[in-house]
Amino acid sequence: MSLRKFKTIAAVAGAAILLSGVAACSQEREPEAQDTEGQGEETAAPEDILVGIAMPTRSLERWNKDGSHLQGLLEEAGYETNLQYADNEVDQQISQLQNMINEGADILVIASIDGTALAPILAEAKAQDITVIAYDRLINETPDVDYYATFDNYRVGQLQGEFIRDALDLENADGPFNLEPFAGSPDDNNAKFFFSGAWDVLLPYVKEGKLVVPSAKSPASNDEWQSIGILGWGSEDAQDEMTNRLNSFYAGGTKLDVVLSPNDSLALGIAQALEGAGYVPGEDWPVLTGQDGDQANVLNIIAGKQSMTVWKDTRLLAERVATMIQQIVNGEEVEVNDNETYDNGVKVVPTFLIDPTVVTADNIEDTLIASGFYTAEDLGL
Numbered sequence: 001m002s003l004r005k006f007k008t009i010a011a012v013a014g015a016a017i018l019l020s021g022v023a024a025c026s027q028e029r030e031p032e033a034q035d036t037e038g039q040g041e042e043t044a045a046p047e048d049i050l051v052g053i054a055m056p057t058r059s060l061e062r063w064n065k066d067g068s069h070l071q072g073l074l075e076e077a078g079y080e081t082n083l084q085y086a087d088n089e090v091d092q093q094i095s096q097l098q099n100m101i102n103e104g105a106d107i108l109v110i111a112s113i114d115g116t117a118l119a120p121i122l123a124e125a126k127a128q129d130i131t132v133i134a135y136d137r138l139i140n141e142t143p144d145v146d147y148y149a150t151f152d153n154y155r156v157g158q159l160q161g162e163f164i165r166d167a168l169d170l171e172n173a174d175g176p177f178n179l180e181p182f183a184g185s186p187d188d189n190n191a192k193f194f195f196s197g198a199w200d201v202l203l204p205y206v207k208e209g210k211l212v213v214p215s216a217k218s219p220a221s222n223d224e225w226q227s228i229g230i231l232g233w234g235s236e237d238a239q240d241e242m243t244n245r246l247n248s249f250y251a252g253g254t255k256l257d258v259v260l261s262p263n264d265s266l267a268l269g270i271a272q273a274l275e276g277a278g279y280v281p282g283e284d285w286p287v288l289t290g291q292d293g294d295q296a297n298v299l300n301i302i303a304g305k306q307s308m309t310v311w312k313d314t315r316l317l318a319e320r321v322a323t324m325i326q327q328i329v330n331g332e333e334v335e336v337n338d339n340e341t342y343d344n345g346v347k348v349v350p351t352f353l354i355d356p357t358v359v360t361a362d363n364i365e366d367t368l369i370a371s372g373f374y375t376a377e378d379l380g381l
């Protein structure tokens with residue numbers, strides 16, 4: 001029996017009916033209410049629970065890892081799963097969610113494409129008593145999201161900003177240094193946090209004149225981050241944007257010193273633009289930030305074409321979500337560690353935040369390889 005049916009039957013008929021074994025049962029999944037430790041407490045069995053997992057796209061390495069790891073953990077624990085990727089198309093994601101609901105999903109785990117576009121479909125999920133977990137990205141403007149699990153997104157940006165501050169020794173050096181800032185997709189709630197974390201560190205230096213932005217694509221405040229966002233987080237779009245800025249504002253021999261890139265997919269495109277413009281690793285290559293620890297970017301770090309990445313060990317996120325699901329199914333309190341930060345416009349969503357880690361050429365072995373995220377072979381080491 002599904003968790004949905006379990007909750008409904010338990011509410012209507014009471015646990016006694018379930019214990020006597022006369023409860024109506026789903027045709028696909030047999031009822032198997034468990035008596036935990038003989039205390040008369042009912043829980044549904046994992047094999048009777050269907051978890052729908054909606055991921056945004058296969059085009060980025062991290063989401064493939066996120067999806068397969070979460071699915072693997074849940075299946076190992078006995079759950080039924082339905083994992084879907086949506087080509088970064090909002091409508092496709094909505095119809096995948098609709099199918100999961102129709103199919104009897106009990107829990108939905110959603111890494112949204114546009115965090116503001118899911119309210120109607122989630123109202124439908126709520127009407128069916130489905131529990132919704134926002135995965136990595138917050139879902140906005142709806143009361144129908146129950147929990148959120150993510151990395152500390154503001155901290156990600158702060159680590160990028162602090163890295164730039166320290167790499168250029170902005171406290172002591174006179175500068176000025178030429179900076180080009182980028183931001184993530186305007187429809188992704190995380191992108192605002194990444195930018196704010198970084199800009200809170202860097203904007204004072206921009207105001208002071210130690211950092212100069214020749215393209216003038218320099219938001220006057222955190223709220224204006226969308227003006228420099230790259231819709232859909234595409235590498236090619238970032239490459240085009242960087243190439244345009246280099247052609248328009250750096251043509252006369254002006255040197256670019258530093259690029260704030262919010263993630264690895266953008267950093268990949270930016271690095272190609274830099275290469276195209278003749279920058280040479282180890283010589284005049286600008287400081288370039290990133291996020292995720294994608295394999296291609298770690299290879300770029302080793303090759304001197306990217307300075308750092310903020311690594312988010314997606315295995316930890318999947319494990320956290322699997323724990324949340326177990327707690328939900330067991331009827332236990334779901335553990336969270338932030339009840340303040342993630343206001344989705346309707347409610348503050350109970351959140352579990354995980355700490356991200358800075359990776360540079362100096363600690364690849366101790367972080368990515370020691371933890372088994374990559375083998376030395378994966379990285380040609």
Ligand code: BGC
Binds near residue numbers: 060
């Ligand atoms: C995620 C990042 C990722 C970006 C692009 C963000 O929501 O938090 O890890 O790089 O989306 O997919």
